[in-house]
Amino acid sequence: MLKIMNDFPNPTRYDNMTYRRCGNSGLKLPLLSLGLWHNFGDTNTLERMNAICQTAFDHGITHFDLANNYGPPAGAAEKNFGIxxxxxFAGHRDELIISTKAGFDMWPGPYGDCGSRKYLLASLDQSLQRLGLDYVDIFYHHRPDPNTPLEETMGALAQAVQSGKALYVGLSNYSGAEMERAAAILKELRCPFIINQNRYSILDRNAEENAILEASEALQKGVIVYSPLAQGLLTDRYLHGNIPADSRIRTDGRFLTENQLTPAHIASLQALQQIAQDRGQSLAQMALSWILRQPSVASVLVGASKPEQLLDSLKIMNSTPFTEEELQKIDQISKNF
Structure with a gap:
């Protein structure tokens, strides 16, 4: 049996968290949501995962974000979170927002990937089984699939809602133009599409370049951001060019590599750190606050390998607004990265 903290959950857990409406829907999300992309596979201990989840919920983080392939191995994060x-969390299901996704390679053969009706609906059934749930709150298509008619993929999302296995649907990694086409189909199907999940950070302006922020605001859809700390670059871990033994550069290497830590890049990170210090924040806290200044952003996904990291992120509540001078400095530094 997992150890539950004394006096859990905290009776004042909702007092200090801010919740934003997701687009023009009725759903509100906490400013910070917990992403289970990293640290919730079988390479971690269940006790540590549990401590992270308890700390999150104790401080008003009600949204837990998964995908079918989160692990390692694929499916492990859903299985572990299901426990x-x-x-x-027994007795607290109605206080939680639980999301999952399908769209990347999940099982062998021609039906375990992409955007077909067969894959998406089968994957959702498997996710619900691993989670031990009757429904998820949000079901996403994880990435665009140019080889499947968009009408088929959106029809599968609509069917997930009609069957009662999802309350809302979302799109992940779609550009603004792709999302607009999908939204038109989902509107025709009367499907509650409310949210886009995209990569975005001070160092990665993908969500600006592909117009998803602009399109989401125009269509009144919410945005939730992943990789807000650029895989750890926007923390104090690499400010002096050192690479810790437990860094993702050492343990994974798919999303962050040693050749990104050039002397020029380290100098840029140090310049950003100075701006953060002048604001009374850590670099990571400033990076989160910078994203949340966007009106279309409902929430930012943060990962954590230990509860202390979450507690540090939570210090951004009621942070000082950015001045125009600060924003201009940040933009100039990011252009040189």
Whole structure:
């Protein structure tokens, strides 16, 4: 049996968290949501995962974001979180927002990837089984699939809602133009599409370049951001060019590589750190606050390998607004990265 903290959950857990409406829907998300992309596979201990989840919920983080392929191995994050749902979170399901996705390679053969109706609906059934749930709150298509008619993919999302296995649907990694086409189909199907999940950070302006922020605001859809700290670059871990043994550069290497830590890049990170210090924040806290200044952003996904990291991120509540001078400095530094 997992150990549950004394006096869990905290009776004042909602007092200090801000919740933003997701687009023009009725759903509100906490400013910070917990992403289970990293640190919730079988390479971690269930006790540590449980401590992270308890700390999150104790401080008003109600949204837990998964995907079918999160691990390692694929499916492990859903399985592990399912255990926490049955134990620590027993009796609290209606206070939680749980999301999952399908769209990347999940099982062998021609039906375990992309955007077909067969894959998406089968994957959702498998996710619900691993989670031990009857429904998820948000079901996403994880990435665009140019080889499947968009009408088929959106029809599968609509069917997920009609069957009662999802309350809302979302799109992940779609550009603004792709999302607009999908939204038109989902509107015709009367499907509650409310949210876009995209990569975005001070050092990665993908969500600006592909117009997803602009399109989401125009269509009144919410945005939730992942990789807000640029895989750890926007923390104090690499400010002096050192690479810790437990860094993703050492343990993974797919999303962050040693050749990104050039002397010029380290100098840019140090310049950003100075701006953060002048604001009374850490670099990571400033990076989160910078994203949340966008009106279309409902929430930012943060990962954590230990509870202390979450507690540090939570210090951004009621942070000082950015001045125009600060924003201009940040933009100039990011252009040189």
């Amino acid at each position: 926490i749902l049955k134990t620590t």
